[in-house]
Amino acid sequence: MVPIGDFDPEMVAAIGRAIERLFRAAVRVEPILTELAFAFDPERRQYLSTAILGALAASAPADAYKVIALVRVDLFIPILTFVYGEAQMGGGACVLSTFRLHSGPGAGGEEGVVRAVKEALHELGHTFRLRHCPDPACLMHYCRSEADVDRKSSDLCRYCRVLLDDELRKPAAR
Ligand SMILES: [Zn+2]
Numbered sequence: 001m002v003p004i005g006d007f008d009p010e011m012v013a014a015i016g017r018a019i020e021r022l023f024r025a026a027v028r029v030e031p032i033l034t035e036l037a038f039a040f041d042p043e044r045r046q047y048l049s050t051a052i053l054g055a056l057a058a059s060a061p062a063d064a065y066k067v068i069a070l071v072r073v074d075l076f077i078p079i080l081t082f083v084y085g086e087a088q089m090g091g092g093a094c095v096l097s098t099f100r101l102h103s104g105p106g107a108g109g110e111e112g113v114v115r116a117v118k119e120a121l122h123e124l125g126h127t128f129r130l131r132h133c134p135d136p137a138c139l140m141h142y143c144r145s146e147a148d149v150d151r152k153s154s155d156l157c158r159y160c161r162v163l164l165d166d167e168l169r170k171p172a173a174r
């Protein structure tokens with residue numbers, strides 16, 4: 001995990017525990033990337049998530065199976081107004097932003113942590129080749145709003161769990 005910016009250690013720890021539970025993997029925090037100016041788009045005043053993924057993948061430690069950056073800035077990809085995160089499908093890197101997960105009810109409190117946990121697991125799920133799931137309660141459901149995020153659980157549906165278990169049984173390769 002690569003937290004970039006001022007993160008509540010409680011949130012980082014909560015995300016780490018959730019990753020260990022869902023993916024049955026050991027998590028460590030390492031500051032392989034510390035600034036994001038290279039990804040800033042002055043016209044949109046947002047950060048290009050794809051650029052962050054590239055930098056992450058390029059600086060990932062050799063023994064890291066997957067890397068996830070946690071950022072507080074507003075992320076975008078060219079075709080969308082914003083994204084909560086982005087992942088390399090079946091690849092080694094993903095990024096999650098908490099920028100838009102803290103507004104509305106429960107801002108900054110426990111609700112914000114729960115949302116960040118769900119969306120972090122969702123992005124990591126993509127790196128394990130999981131695609132978007134039509135089940136609104138499944139972690140892999142694509143969410144466009146905080147209400148969507150609140151509606152889904154912190155777990156995979158049975159179908160996505162089977163797909164993940166298949167992926168986890170494959171030899172580790174990034
Ligand atoms: Zn997704």
Ligand SMILES: [Zn+2]
Nearest residue numbers: 133138157160
């Ligand atoms: Zn599912």
